[in-house]
Amino acid sequence: MGPHHDLFDELRVVTAGGELDLTTAPAFARDLLDARHGSGRLLLVVDLRGVTFMDGSVLGPLCAAWEDCHERLGRLRVVHRPGADLVFRAAGLRDRFPRYATVEDAWRDVPADRATADRGT
Numbered sequence: 001m002g003p004h005h006d007l008f009d010e011l012r013v014v015t016a017g018g019e020l021d022l023t024t025a026p027a028f029a030r031d032l033l034d035a036r037h038g039s040g041r042l043l044l045v046v047d048l049r050g051v052t053f054m055d056g057s058v059l060g061p062l063c064a065a066w067e068d069c070h071e072r073l074g075r076l077r078v079v080h081r082p083g084a085d086l087v088f089r090a091a092g093l094r095d096r097f098p099r100y101a102t103v104e105d106a107w108r109d110v111p112a113d114r115a116t117a118d119r120g121t
Contacts (some may be wrong), residue, residue: 011043012036013103017050022057029061036065042074045106054084059091066096077106 012035016028035044044065048054062078069076079100088094099113100106 013045015047019053025057032065044076048080
């Protein structure tokens with residue numbers, strides 16, 4: 001077990017794949033909303049490693065989920081490949097959505113840049 005196992009009532013993971021754009025964003029938003037049902041502290045991990053294309057249309061649903069998790073004293077963390085970082089950077093959201101390499105790293109709160117540095121030593 002990691003250092004955060006008792007800090008949250010639940011860990012939930014939403015996984016997306018393929019293209020996330022204007023046509024698929026509504027289904028993605030529903031998945032994020034469904035994952036936040038109930039009450040209590042929530043660690044929501046959004047796994048975007050299977051996403052082949054992503055545009056800014058996913059930022060609204062991600063920000064809404066982030067706000068909801070924080071209001072519940074929880075967290076939302078995003079696992080994604082380096083290319084998706086461009087969308088977060090262009091929107092000025094890299095601090096809100098740092099990159100995690102794996103779901104386990106997101107659960108342990110080890111961002112990808114720190115995980116790479118730690119593994120190199």
